[in-house]
Amino acid sequence: MESQRKNYGKALVELGRTRKDVVVLDADLSGSTRTAEFGKTFPDRFFNCGIAEQNMMGTAAGLAVGGMTVFASTFAVFATGRAYDQVRQSIAYPDLDVKIVASHAGITVGGDGASHQTMEDIALMNAIPNMTVIVPADGPETYRAVLAVAEARGPAYIRMGRSDVPIITSKDDVFSIGKASTLREGNDVALVGVGQMVAPCLLAAEGLKAKGINARVINLSTIKPLDVETLEKAARDCGCVVTAEEHNIVSGVGTMVAAALAERYPTPMERVAMQDVFGQSGESDELMREYGLSEKEVIAAAIKVTERRK
């Protein structure tokens, strides 16, 4: 188990060494987002903006206009919500090299409660043209995704959680933006997991095996651009699909997968997601169970959807 943000911190320091054009901004949360390590190592290329997320995004845009590659970090709810218009107008529209890497996304924020638990950040970022949207499944994948967006041109959003998550990808995997990875083969149902829901999908696949259902597990770590080829192939091979995400069901990843499949290969689907309600305070795992975001619901959805299988 390890946190995604710890890996973000490591990747930033590595980038700082190899790339003189990389600068990092934060908004009074550098300990939490783990940009602090970069700040200590490269104080000349780190700027704390204070509790002023909108100004941070605008400043990031200016730095990018000036030729820098910018990483801007805060909690996901503020990066995508508070500063939405600055991200849209000053970063995405002018197509600038700003990478928004936000932590504490989703219900797993825990005790802070609904004000801090964004369940709509993927929808918001996804709806903006030019924006690449990435939700890594674990720490090592976060590390690789950060390096990958640094290499790619243009704006990107990387979503990270607060809590420690199991390591399910390997250091030797290659991260290519826009490419989903298949973690487990199977032809009875495709479980498409996003971020912290990929690990429960793997557990669910084990549970389903005992019931004679052979599940394919896909780690959909890039939401945009969506890997429609991998999704269509999974739909054709398996005949039914379950999506699982720590995000609102409205305009969530399940919606996007359903839309893509509807056009290419209409397939029975179930979506495991937050049911359009605000969260509350509690422990991360408690909340995941409370809002139906665990392996149990993935299994139930898989059984239900296989009954409608093509």
Next chain:
Amino acid sequence: MRRHVIEMVHAAGSGHPGGSLSSADIVTALFFEVMEHSPELESSQDRDHFILSKGHAAPVYYAALAESGYFPVEELITLRQLHSRLQGHPSRVKTPGVEMSTGSLGQGLSVANGLALALRSQGLGRTVYCLCGDGEMAEGQVWEAAMFASHYHLDNVIAIVDRNGLQIDGRTEDVMALEPLGDKWRAFGWNVLFMDGNDMWQVLETLEEARRHKGSPTVIIARTVKGKGVSFMENNVGFHGKAPNDKEYEQAMRELGGSA
């Protein structure tokens, strides 16, 4: 009040003691002396109002609400637990007595302005108190609200800045310098008062002076000590958002004159 804060945060294993302790005297003065309010009056607009713009200081707010009878004092230790009415940050829909949901910094003063306008247009001579953090002053919306309040002569708004000098990443003057803070508010058309926010007599006097002032909104810049009352939390940025462990809890309770 301070013992409640320590007990709640310790029981929850997380939460924000530092900014709760720095503002404990201010919140106590407001809820038990200055504001006219009660659970019976909650559904009426004809009472004084309080908005905790620095929503992370929820523990001290809940302590004041419980001691004012909005919900049982025994409920305080359910802070942050699943299904508790006491959320990590104040929730208007979950907690009796909570005027406004907050937690995203910088938004409270705008809401206070709107509420003050509503009261004024209903002919109610009531006051809206809004407690803000000093780190929070970096949010642009605070200054949009500052401009608005003086433009509309909202003398029924009293903003209080908990000037404890610390935010999360360090001292406010190192992270994003605020001074001269009084001059900034003055330039925005506000009546500016200063007080020692941990000296109860000064707090009461200054709040009274603010209430008497007419013609423009008043801001009180309250010099405080973050973590006030618990030696190892005082001026310690590490206890902004961290609960004390069992040993620290016992020491804190002893220092506050209670038993663990």
